[in-house]
Amino acid sequence: MATTETMTLNMGPQHPSTHGVLRLVLELDGEVIIKVTPHIGYLHRGIEKLSEHRTYHQILPLTDRLDYLAPMSNNLGYILAVEKLIGVEVPERAETIRIIMAELTRLESHLVWIACHALDIGAMTVFIYAFRERETVMEIYELISGARMTSNYFRVGGLSQDVPDEFVKKVSDFIDVMPGYLDQYEGLLTTNPIWLKRTIGNGVISAEDAVDIGLTGPALRGSGVDWDLRRDIPYAGYDKYQFKVPVGEKCDTFDRYKVRLVEMREACKIVRQALDKLKPGPVLADNPQVCYPPKENVYNSIEGLIHHFKIASEGYAAPEGEVYQGVEAPKGELGFYIVSDGGNKPERMRIRPPSFVNLQAIEQMSVGSMIADLVAVIGTLDIVLGEIDR
Amino acid sequence: MAENNRAVLKLKEKFAASIIEVVEFRGEVTVTVAKNSIIEILSFLKQSLQYNLLTDLTAVDYLGKKEERFMMVYLLCSIPNKDRLRIKAAVTEVDCKIPTASTVWKTANWLEREVFDLFGITFDGHPDLRRILMTDDWVGHPLRKDYPLQGPDREPYKGRLS
Numbered sequence A: 001m002a003t004t005e006t007m008t009l010n011m012g013p014q015h016p017s018t019h020g021v022l023r024l025v026l027e028l029d030g031e032v033i034i035k036v037t038p039h040i041g042y043l044h045r046g047i048e049k050l051s052e053h054r055t056y057h058q059i060l061p062l063t064d065r066l067d068y069l070a071p072m073s074n075n076l077g078y079i080l081a082v083e084k085l086i087g088v089e090v091p092e093r094a095e096t097i098r099i100i101m102a103e104l105t106r107l108e109s110h111l112v113w114i115a116c117h118a119l120d121i122g123a124m125t126v127f128i129y130a131f132r133e134r135e136t137v138m139e140i141y142e143l144i145s146g147a148r149m150t151s152n153y154f155r156v157g158g159l160s161q162d163v164p165d166e167f168v169k170k171v172s173d174f175i176d177v178m179p180g181y182l183d184q185y186e187g188l189l190t191t192n193p194i195w196l197k198r199t200i201g202n203g204v205i206s207a208e209d210a211v212d213i214g215l216t217g218p219a220l221r222g223s224g225v226d227w228d229l230r231r232d233i234p235y236a237g238y239d240k241y242q243f244k245v246p247v248g249e250k251c252d253t254f255d256r257y258k259v260r261l262v263e264m265r266e267a268c269k270i271v272r273q274a275l276d277k278l279k280p281g282p283v284l285a286d287n288p289q290v291c292y293p294p295k296e297n298v299y300n301s302i303e304g305l306i307h308h309f310k311i312a313s314e315g316y317a318a319p320e321g322e323v324y325q326g327v328e329a330p331k332g333e334l335g336f337y338i339v340s341d342g343g344n345k346p347e348r349m350r351i352r353p354p355s356f357v358n359l360q361a362i363e364q365m366s367v368g369s370m371i372a373d374l375v376a377v378i379g380t381l382d383i384v385l386g387e388i389d390r
Numbered sequence B: 001m002a003e004n005n006r007a008v009l010k011l012k013e014k015f016a017a018s019i020i021e022v023v024e025f026r027g028e029v030t031v032t033v034a035k036n037s038i039i040e041i042l043s044f045l046k047q048s049l050q051y052n053l054l055t056d057l058t059a060v061d062y063l064g065k066k067e068e069r070f071m072m073v074y075l076l077c078s079i080p081n082k083d084r085l086r087i088k089a090a091v092t093e094v095d096c097k098i099p100t101a102s103t104v105w106k107t108a109n110w111l112e113r114e115v116f117d118l119f120g121i122t123f124d125g126h127p128d129l130r131r132i133l134m135t136d137d138w139v140g141h142p143l144r145k146d147y148p149l150q151g152p153d154r155e156p157y158k159g160r161l162s
Helices: A046-052 A056-064 A071-086 A092-121 A124-145 A167-190 A193-199 A207-212 A217-221 A253-277 A293-298 A300-314 A354-359 A362-366 A371-382 A383-388 B005-016 B035-049 B106-117
Strands: A009-012 A025-028 A034-040 A321-328 A333-338 A348-352 B019-025 B030-032 B054-060 B069-080 B083-091 B097-099 B123-124
Touching: A009 A046, A025 A371, A034 A362, A046 A056, A046 A348, A056 A071, A071 A207, A071 A217, A071 A333, A092 A124, A092 A167, A092 A193, A092 B106, A124 A167, A124 A321, A167 A253, A167 B123, A193 A371, A217 A253, A217 A333, A253 A371, A293 A300, A293 B030, A321 B019, A321 B030, A321 B069, A333 A354, A333 A371, A333 B054, A333 B069, A348 B123, A354 A371, A354 A383, A354 B106, A362 A371, B005 B019, B005 B030, B019 B106, B030 B035, B035 B054, B035 B069, B035 B083, B035 B097, B054 B106, B083 B097, B106 B123
Parallel strands: B030 B083, B097 B123
Antiparallel strands: A009 A025, A025 A034, A321 A333, A333 A348, B019 B030, B054 B069, B069 B083
């Protein structure tokens, strides 16, 4: 008598469509997935542990390395948490530039998402186009911070330095042309029969299940839950901006694709509003306890040098207490939970990574589908292993 | 104020005996509760007060600072009401376990695995309690305060500051 048995297949950690070092152990019945067991931790660097041994200022560069496709969102989440803990007011210009950079980061992250997601499903052209536009955002990063990815640009109390003169024109030019590029991507994908066949009905997760498993960000909104931290629990001055929050209906990969595309268009609009608001002024709070002195003082006066040295070596003490700050990062809710015992280092710093929680849904979204559809599910969840493993 | 928080009012009414402390700091309300009624309280918050999203679940190690070494932290979020609430429960080193919250929210599954992995707290009734970030054969729990930063079998960390 003929018998059937399932097959176990190892996928990753070195696999082009797992977006990093994700390893999945699949149990298969033919080509149909019965069980998915993700194995993570290949990129674990112990950032939470390291943070307990560094001053608040020294932790900042570590946060760049979480979601390395959206470094400024991570910086923003961290500095907002520290600012909440010690109670610092940020100058208006710094706040506006932060919003511009946070939204450009959202564009950058979504561009990588659409590029890789389309490439995984077999649409090579979009990959090349989206990386071209991403390059512009990287140039803007380089212009203001000197680095293309590990920006480390925001500071507790403001920004590390003001933006150069050409910044406004460069950003403005970019968001003028960006909607046209988005039309181009949509022209390649939205009505493409192969794209539709691969995404409609793929990775369905109902609104109730999505909330229960803790999905956040575009993955949650794709399931029809109208929830965006920028609007619902505003931070960093987002309440002064008007934008739409797109939601999906059919809870599938195609709806999540549409949600992210609308988000990119909305990001352009938010950047435009912010550019209109941008006025000259200081970019760092007048708070000598926490903020570094201007470089002229450091180089030209002994007091300035001592001041700089004191903050760089000792840091500053934060009051005893605990705060949580969640931000709407491109991939979902990124949270920083800091417990302070009154010293210059956190007693405990917990990072709530959106990708970690979102990845948990992979089993629910892919069981019963084919292996090739699993690749689409990984793409639509938009995970980054840097923040999953921390 | 913390006393007027909608959840605190209800919790005081229903679980008066289990509430140990209510703190408000920077507009965030934290309620510390007794470990033995944690699941009842979490289920009540989810079912009756619409805290439908478990944003985060983690632990803090207070080695040498508090009598009860670990503190479990549950960060809840209510999508309909747009507010957050933090629930904490102390766990001692001797009795290093707490009932699982994965029966209340599925989110807790991996988050509890991470706490198990990095702090060594056991979750009773957890469906799949394995290490998640460290390898299966790893010895020790890296986020414990007595775990050396540099890792085991190395020179102790002397700090970055001279």
